[in-house]
Amino acid sequence: MLDVEYWIEKIPDADSLIMAQNDIMKFNQKIVEKCDSVYDLRSYGVGFTHDELLSLIKEYKMSEKEMYFRNGEVVKSDFYNYIADNLNISGIKEVNSVQYGITIRKTSIRSFPTDIAVYSKRGDIEFDRFQETLCQALEPVLVLHESKDKNWHFIQMYNYRGWAKSTDIAIAKNKEEVFDYLDTDDFIVVTGNHVRTQFNPYYSDVSEIQFDMGTTIPLEKDMPDSVANQSIYGNYVIKLPSRDDKGNLVFKDGLISIKEDVRRGYAPYTRANVLNQAFKLIGDRYGWGDSFNGRDCSSFIMYVYKTFGFRLPRNADEQEKCPGIVRKFADGLSLDERIKIFDLIKPGALIYMSGHAMMFVGIDSGVPYIIHDFTGYGVKIGDKYDFIPVNEVMVTSSLLPTSMGIPFIGRFSSAIQFEM
Structure with missing residues (x-):
């Protein structure tokens, strides 16, 4: 079996x-219309008032029950106070514009801007109650707010909202830069459990990046002769988002072996x-x-x-x-x-x-x-x-x-x- x-x-x-693929795209639009948690990011609002943004951030509530760290210690009020301060509520403006970005690698979406795990049972390490979901690599996201320590962005992806590490997101100039890259007919889809890009000794940000099942990866249109001194034969040449030293979106080429479990275009x-x-x-x-x-x-x-x-x-x-x-x-x-x-x-x-x-x-x-x-x-x-x-x-x-x-x-x- x-x-x-x-x-x-x-x-x-x-x-x-x-x-057929056209029907699936129409079906996706019906999902957006029927399910409140799914958004068309192309038509998302350009900004929020102070109260609108505050209400989104405050959707996540601190537990009133006793909670525990991984080592079994009880979570105390000073930790919750630190989290509340890092939400940067005082940094919310009267009008808050939305920035567009792309995830350069898969990244966790958290209830609060911290990667410290919190559990509802002492000794439990299975269910981190601050872990909401994962956002796959190469997903368009909207950056709505920044934590006080500047290490986290409060983001909206197409079907979830929460805090993600800022180093995992490249900020685009505008909406067009994001979707001009992603809206391509020439892409591969990861159909295996996980695949990785080839090792790149020159650029670690595109070296051995893991992509999971369902990730769509645009192919490079302007084909180079080689990538990082490696022949492109036997590989797909992919166009990958990365961050410059200011966190802005730039693109670099990478390679994925044609023997990996990927396919050109969506599976039938x-x-x-x-x-x-x-x-x-x-x-x-x-x-x-x-x-x-x-x-x-x-x-x-x-x-x-x-x-x-x-x-x-x-x-x-x-x-x-x-x-x-x-x-x-x-x-x-x-x-x-x-x-x-x-x-x-x-x-x-x-x-x-x-x-x-x-x-x-x-x-x-x-x-x-x-x-x-x-x-x-x-x-x-x-x-x-x-x-x-x-x-x-x-x-x-x-x-x-x-x-x-x-x-x-x-x-x-x-x-x-x-x-x-």
Whole structure:
């Protein structure tokens, strides 16, 4: 069951095109219209009033519960005071203009301008409560504010907002400079788990840069004879953003081997390709908010679908609001009735329950199976269920018990096929 062909062979129309690229672009626009958390950055506002910007920054609240550092020490008020001061609230002007930028490498988006991790349980190192998500490399972002220590930018990406390290963002002259670079028909898409640029002994800022599944990378139009004294043969010549000594956007050439798991243009959107992409991540480490160089349940879905050109919301509850062919699992349905709904659901469809996102892969022996990036399941010991950690991408039966003892399928709320 860990072999993708086992499931693809069960799909009659596995290689049929579900939607062409133009239709996917139209679908993305419907996502923007329907989902409040997804933005078209090209039409974003040019500035904010003092109160408007303050309300965005204040969306993140300090916990009133006792919290802990990685070493188990209790987080005290002086740390929270430092964070509050670094928000640089006094630096918010009456009118605050928006700057455009590009991420030069993948970067964490944090609740607050600090990379110090904070946990809700002593001894826990899995769930850093200040870690929101990851912004991939080569993403357009809007810089809305700067921290007091100038090490952090408060940014808006297409589906998330928060604090990112300023050294990971190159500031553009204007909107046009960003989208003239990104709006190209000549690009490669990372279809593997991770790929890296070739080592560059002359420019460390474009040397061995890691790009993750779903990242789109523009190709260089003005082809050089070599890059960093290396022949370009056997490589894609890519055009990469970098920062000058003032943090402004400049471009440099880099190389990615043609043998890496990348492709020119988006992958064709077929059910076989969706499963192929998902199964490439089997065994990959779970990471809350994309920590540990991994992904969590909803970003696993988001990045798989990004290889086809989809721009999905970040979190599971927001993804569940997306347009498409939707099947609901009403409360009160029996187990057999829930299984019967899968007669109407195609492999590659997304399955949601409160706090979790999964992908349907097919039916085996009358049981629906899913692939998901999940933390664990429940095993009955005596009269209660104990939590068994997994923390990876894996294929499981939908009948697998959750930590509460209820099968996963018993908590499903909806299934969505991204189709017009």
